[in-house]
Amino acid sequence: MVKSTIPPMFQVVVDKEKCRKCKRCVMSCSYGALGFTDRVVPDDKNCVACHRCVAMCPENAIMINESPLAYRPHASWTVEHRQGILKQAETGGMLLTGMGNDKPYKIFWDHLVIDACQVTNPSIDPLREPMELRTYLGSKPDKLEFETDKNGQPSLKTQLTPNILLETPIVFAAMSFGSISLNAHRALARAAYESGILMNTGEGGLHKDLYKYGERAIVQVASGRFGVHQEYLNQGSVIEIKVGQGAKPGIGGHLPGEKINSEVSQTRMIPIGSDALSPAPHHDIYSIEDLRQLIYALKEATNYQKPVSVKVSAVHNIAAIASGIVRAGADIVTIDGFRGGTGAAPTIIRDNVGIPIEMALAAVDDRLRKEGIRNQASIIAAGSIRSSGDWVKALALGADAVVIGTAALIAMGCRVCQKCYMGKCTWGIATQNPQLTARLNPEVATERLKNLIRAWSLELKEILGLLGVNSIESLRGNRERLRAIGLTDSEANILGVKHAGE
Amino acid sequence: MSWRYEKDISGCGLAGIINTRRELINGKVIMKSIALQHDRGNGLGGGFAAYGIYPDYKDHYAFHVMFEHEKCRHEFEHYLKINYQIDREELIPTRTHPKVPTHPILWRYFVTIKPDRPDLKEDEIGDQDFIVKTVMHVNLNIDGAYVFSSGKNMGVFKGVGYPEDIGEFFCLENYDAYIWTAHNRFPTNTPGWWGGAHPFALLEWTIVHNGEISSYGINKRYLEMFHYTCSLMTDTEVVAYLLDLLLRKHNLPRELALKALSASFWKDIDKMDKRERTMFTAIRQVYGSAALNGPFAILIGHNNGLIGINDRIKLRPLVAARKQDTYYLASEESSIREVCPEPERIWHPKAGEPVIIDLEKEVK
Ligand code: SF4
């Protein structure tokens, strides 16, 4: 192959004074950015800034810099565009990437602020008073009916369809075994189980070893149907039909054969080393009626014991689509915004297709309310929830719960290097290479995930307290407690919030 | 229109009296009781609800309506005549009062619904729904007109001023009722608007409310799903609409409806027996968006009794007392002792536990 002429993005600097030539950095780099002769020799063009070497170096001898190489500035022909074209001219392929949209689109979370109580109503101290985060996902009837026995004691007459309890309104994102390692899957499953929330298997099935955590799992059924069988469906407590993903709406997935080792092959039910290709659409869903059939087929298969979720990417007509999904019988609608993450997607799609979750969520919650069917399904919002602040705002806009994917990966060690699609993740997460996966200790990762959930939940309780409410129901959909800063009137209108000062 | 779409932020004083054997209590008693809570208000709102005051018209809907000008009165009466048979209409009697320098035009109408009212052609709704529709229509669409109350054998008297002055202005010493509620208001952000005073009423239900509903945003959006339009300044209207929805439309047993509003804590639900746990879990699942959160004490008057309820951690005061067949509920004990110096029993209702007093029945 002709040597690439594209200049490196990063510069690896090893401090010769500090380095004691232990080679840990060299061993930790799976991208070939560090070699060794009589000293550490960096190969800058391979560096992805994953920080593994920096973290491993006992002497703090490594620094990664952004390349200071000057390009003649051009507002339209940015460095990124120029580099992209150079790469494509060399390879003739689509540009691939991992993680969510990294373009500087307006992030609406950062234009919303939260209310607080002052004087006229007291804030509540979460250390002294109960603060309730418990949430039930699933369809709720319009109203309840009761019957009274001969002693005048009332009891519930309405039969509710299955609802799933979350101790705190958050679930882990769908990340398949295959795209991430078994250790990572195990940590997510266990942390969800122990925190009383849910993990999502993603489209690659659930490894038999993790069945014991199944009651805290959303089991996904995607267009490739990998790993889907009756036992699998019955392991989970929620079934999710994956129609779309925020990072790559309207296209399928591709897990390269190199990632299909024997464990992945068994779980996915495909031969070792074969590429796992998920078709762009479900070939049995070409219309909303077809979706209804699949929803009910899955309900039949699991004896109407489990809520069925339908996950879609946030696209222009999301409100009408969500309404159709609810009318088709879904108990949960999961909406994934265009900043949602991925293990691999064409960069052009990740960065240009779909709409922000904030807008999509607000529009869907509004539409379902206008149609009087908001109670028929829970809404889960996904796509770049970065802190408990985003979480609170999503709940106030109308989400029953939010999804965290990237945040969970970061908790396990991920540095958002965006190279997940290469299968060389130095942190042992987005890889199946046994030497790399061994780096992720599932016990430690479980604890770290649990810590994150705990920390955010504490923050959520603190915010409920300053809002003067003591249960999550009083925040959910309560847009009155949000104000906009720096939004246009139509943006604020779509979000259903007033401007600050109003 | 500046008074619309602003949230009510207020502190307040409440008083309620009921005689369960329907013995009549003169208006002076409730005026004296609420007058003692003078300092809980700021002179921007006082009001009363009285039940049993129109025995001669007890089967008529009594509309108490305020008009900011004659034009809207004509508009209102035009609408009324199309749909209702008006058997009596008059100015609500008032006296000139030095502390009530200005007031809107105040009328009352005793009406029955015309069996052949025009809207039946498009929409077959029952009488009560039609009254609700009328009230919503008038309050929203007839600029300057506002319905104080619309129930049978009851009425709301309210305005801008201290309640004792408003009571005198309305000559309440001329009324005898078996249930009274009263309100002294301390709004902090609203101009003097007579409609903004409490009680807030819909059909026979009247609400006086001390507090702020921090969950207002979601309560309002929940009600909109059932076609209630919350458009007034006061968040108290959501209480009235929620009661209407849960009790009249969804037909929930009263205790359970109140538990939907002032929800039980999960820690308590988890300890209940299976029947109760199932019931209360479902109430929270289904009626979570109806739950009222934030500091409140509320008195609810209706044709068959009086209810007092607090938020579930009791952030606003509420005291109850009893002497023989008369029960008292108030923000302050002194307000009760002012008119009943030696009650047989006086107690502080538990947070979130409603006090339910029915006519001709014992307290629960
Ligand atoms: S890990 Fe640090 S000390 Fe060891 S060889 Fe690399 S740079 Fe030198």
Ligand code: SF4
């Ligand atoms: S999971 Fe691994 S490869 Fe993917 S962004 Fe994170 S650190 Fe990089």
